[in-house]
Amino acid sequence: MSEHEENANDATPAGTPAGAEAVVGETDAVGEGAKPRMDVAQLKAIVEALVYASPDPLTPKLLVKLLADEPKEDVLAAVEALKQDYESRPGLHMAEVAGGVQITTRPELHDWVRRLFHERTTQKLSVASLETLSVIAYKQPITQAEIGEIRGVNTSGVLATLLERHLIKIVGRKNVIGRPFLYGTTKEFLIRFGLRDVNDLPKIEDVAQQLGFEPPPVLIERAVPEEMLPLEEGGDDPASDERP
Numbered sequence: 001m002s003e004h005e006e007n008a009n010d011a012t013p014a015g016t017p018a019g020a021e022a023v024v025g026e027t028d029a030v031g032e033g034a035k036p037r038m039d040v041a042q043l044k045a046i047v048e049a050l051v052y053a054s055p056d057p058l059t060p061k062l063l064v065k066l067l068a069d070e071p072k073e074d075v076l077a078a079v080e081a082l083k084q085d086y087e088s089r090p091g092l093h094m095a096e097v098a099g100g101v102q103i104t105t106r107p108e109l110h111d112w113v114r115r116l117f118h119e120r121t122t123q124k125l126s127v128a129s130l131e132t133l134s135v136i137a138y139k140q141p142i143t144q145a146e147i148g149e150i151r152g153v154n155t156s157g158v159l160a161t162l163l164e165r166h167l168i169k170i171v172g173r174k175n176v177i178g179r180p181f182l183y184g185t186t187k188e189f190l191i192r193f194g195l196r197d198v199n200d201l202p203k204i205e206d207v208a209q210q211l212g213f214e215p216p217p218v219l220i221e222r223a224v225p226e227e228m229l230p231l232e233e234g235g236d237d238p239a240s241d242e243r244p
Helices: 005-009 020-032 038-051 061-066 071-089 107-116 118-123 127-139 144-151 156-164 188-194 204-211
Strands: 094-098 100-105 168-174 181-185
Touching: 020 181, 038 061, 038 071, 038 100, 061 071, 061 100, 071 094, 071 100, 100 107, 127 144, 127 156, 144 156, 144 181, 168 188
Parallel strands: none
Antiparallel strands: 094 100, 168 181
């Protein structure tokens, strides 16, 4: 045996098959930089905790950002798995609200949950506010004058209340003389009413029946949104020009 062959044999650990040392070295190199995937059960627990603790619906984009160390597909799969888990829970469910997910009480139990917060009844919206909010929701974007024409009453005070509650917002100006403000609903509106988006709105007849008012005929058939001029980014507060 030559001196070169003896040195090569000495460098190979005892019991290691010939050529295996190269494979072991490659495995170690990959393992050093790779982080093992989180256990599925642990990932679901973390996602559930984040959704539960968040005051607002958590979007998939934000969940992926918060769990940046985990593969995107694993995070999204955990969300879907949790939705399935909550389908079998009698009191809670994971709802899709305003583009995100939120753990809420089941709709059929809302009357019982309201008893817990009976002391807050004074904070409920008036029927006039709910009627105006319905008009905006189904006809948005819409001007104050158009709302008043549909309802047949002055709505300036009601609009101020809805703006203060962050249920509506100014979304632009109508491209007509005077360029009046256009109003639309907000993300807070979707959250409060448990809607994924405005396309989830029920029939106006059903809403009117629940609120106890006769829906104006113009609301029976939802109109196509009119052209509007968006507000310029970083511009002055439009409320300084005109008050509802």
